[in-house]
Amino acid sequence: MAKLTVYQDEDPLGRGEWFGYVTGAHGHIVHNFGPFPAEEAACRHGRSLIGQSADLSDVHVEQ
Known part of the structure; x- marks a missing residue:
């Protein structure tokens, strides 16, 4: 099964x-x-890339 992970750019000069x-x-x-x-x-x-619903409850967000 596919796993989705999102993360924020941590470059201090970046735009977040x-x-x-x-x-x-x-x-x-x-x-x-x-x-x-x-x-x-x-x-x-x-x-949308993995063809799943818009339910965001199982998305892994890296801190």
């Missing part, structure tokens, strides 16, 4: 943009995406 990636069943990254201005936008885009 959100990026993400989707990993497949074996843990390999199969999609990278971003930048997005907000966490929710990145989550929704990632969900």
